[in-house]
Amino acid sequence: MNAFLFPGQASQDVGMGQDLYERFPEAKELFDAADELLGFALTELCFSGPMEELSQTSVTQPAVYVHSVIVARLLAARGLSPDVVAGHSLGEYSALTAAGVLDFQQGLSLVQERGRLMQEAGRNRPGAMTAILGLEDEVVVRLCDETGPAVVPANFNAPGQVVISGEADAVVQASEAALAAGASKVVSLPVTGAFHSPLM
Incomplete structure (x- = not known):
């Protein structure tokens, strides 16, 4: 059984x-189609950045979606198709496209609007997200509760990895508390809002 799991925002990187694009004509075709459908040069931002612009939610979400769909299609064209698909947050749209529920254009249109709305929400109610590694889920939940309602556990990614989200100062405070409680690492995520939190 083949399972494809598609990533969400914060997996973007320049290049x-x-x-x-350079190796596979079908990848070039989808990137070029995305540029036309979006009305801006997504391909240029993916390949050359700058990272600050690529990390803008309205750009990141289409970029991650397009890249994910390309990889899925390249694998399928070479005989590796998924039996099941899943996606993390934004990755749900890539999963729906890989499963044939959405076509590429439908998925891209939805993701573009989603990214625009989330960027607007982030501008109206700024926030941040941080991954906490090395603590039990319950400890992270308690630390957020102790910090106050301005920060919440947003994603339980894996045992020992929880992403917190909320107002920037509260996220920093909860992150410092996590380190003091024995977290092995805290990683600030390159996002433009407090996704998966009440600020959205």
């Missing part, structure tokens, strides 16, 4: 997809 993403350039190797695929």
Whole structure:
């Protein structure tokens, strides 16, 4: 059984997809179609950045979606198709496209609007997100509760990895408390809002 799990926002990086674009005509075709459908040069931002612009939610979400769909299609064209699909947050749209529920254009249109709305929400109610590694879920929940309602556990990614989200100062405070409680690492995520929190 083949399972494809698609990533969400914060997996973007300058240079993403350039190797695929240069090597596979079907990747070039989808990147070029995305540029036209979006009305801006997504391909240029993916390949050359700058990272600050690529990390804007209205750009990141289409970039991650397009890259994910390209990888899924390249694998399928080479005989590796998924039996099941899943996606993390934004990755749900890539999963729906890989499963044939949405076509590429439908998925891209939805993701573009989602990214625009989430960026607007982040501008209206700024926030931040941080991954906490090395603590039990219950400890992270307690630390957020102790910090106050301005920060919440947003994603339980894996045992020992919880993402917190909320107002920037509260996220910093909860992150410092996590380190003091024995977290092995805290990683600030390159996002433009407090996703998966009441600020959205």
